[in-house]
Amino acid sequence: AQKITQTQPGMFVQEKEAVTLDCTYDTSDQSYGLFWYKQPSSGEMIFLIYQGSYDEQNATEGRYSLNFQKARKSANLVISASQLGDSAMYFCAMREGRHSGAGSYQLTFGKGTKLSVIP
Amino acid sequence: DAGVIQSPRHEVTEMGQEVTLRCKPISGHNSLFWYRQTMMRGLELLIYFNNNVPIDDSGMPEDRFSAKMPNASFSTLKIQPSEPRDSAVYFCASSSYPEGPREDTQYFGPGTRLTVL
Numbered sequence: 001a002q003k004i005t006q007t008q009p010g011m012f013v014q015e016k017e018a019v020t021l022d023c024t025y026d027t028s029d030q031s032y033g034l035f036w037y038k039q040p041s042s043g044e045m046i047f048l049i050y051q052g053s054y055d056e057q058n059a060t061e062g063r064y065s066l067n068f069q070k071a072r073k074s075a076n077l078v079i080s081a082s083q084l085g086d087s088a089m090y091f092c093a094m095r096e097g098r099h100s101g102a103g104s105y106q107l108t109f110g111k112g113t114k115l116s117v118i119p
Numbered sequence: 120d121a122g123v124i125q126s127p128r129h130e131v132t133e134m135g136q137e138v139t140l141r142c143k144p145i146s147g148h149n150s151l152f153w154y155r156q157t158m159m160r161g162l163e164l165l166i167y168f169n170n171n172v173p174i175d176d177s178g179m180p181e182d183r184f185s186a187k188m189p190n191a192s193f194s195t196l197k198i199q200p201s202e203p204r205d206s207a208v209y210f211c212a213s214s215s216y217p218e219g220p221r222e223d224t225q226y227f228g229p230g231t232r233l234t235v236l
Contacts, residue, residue: 033223035224035225037227043208043229043230043232044227044228044229044230045210045212045227045230046227047224047225047226047227050224091162095223105223106152106164106167106175107152107164107225109161109162110161111161112161
């Protein structure tokens with residue numbers, strides 16, 4: 001079973017409108033973290049937003065917010081007031097638990113959603 | 120502050136040649152990750168280091184791939200011999216072992232686009 005599922009291969013949104021990119025995850029860990037990254041056509045991976053499993057409030061970073069529904073195991077990214085520069089691939093990722101004594105961890109990525117913003 | 124630095128940005132080589140990709144993590148970060156991105160397989164973790172020690176290399180596809188981290192500011196990923204199926208974008212990322220939950224965010228370098236002919 002996939003640990004991170006992004007069901008929307010591609011999305012279109014009108015400039016200045018809001019858009020929601022879906023992400024569901026699968027884990028049995030109690031402590032985990034969820035991340036969203038943006039990859040524009042230039043190729044770099046840009047960190048957008050983080051949500052911890054114990055965070056009671058949804059994370060927000062400027063125009064980005066994360067709609068975290070723990071019981072549903074979903075962590076959808078909401079982009080408000082879309083801009084042309086938001087056109088990119090968006091990846092959801094999960095960090096599960098921590099390797100005891102080793103100090104670090106792995107990220108598992110979804111397959112991504114390609115967002116196109118229409119003028 | 121400088122982000123993660125990777126070199127070269129583009130590499131074109133012929134099958135059978137040795138390829139070395141380089142990475143300089145963000146200063147102060149103690150975890151380093153090598154990923155490979157292809158259309159078919161998406162983003163895959165190849166190996167990661169913590170405090171210069173390899174922790175998990177189970178994602179390294181085969182013995183042709185090797186990675187080293189001789190010090191906290193430098194890592195290499197080597198492919199010898201290279202094959203056309205190794206063509207991909209290779210990313211290096213770094214993070215700091217967290218005092219709090221946000222500090223473990225992985226920051227990515229610009230990637231190296233490798234083409235093996």
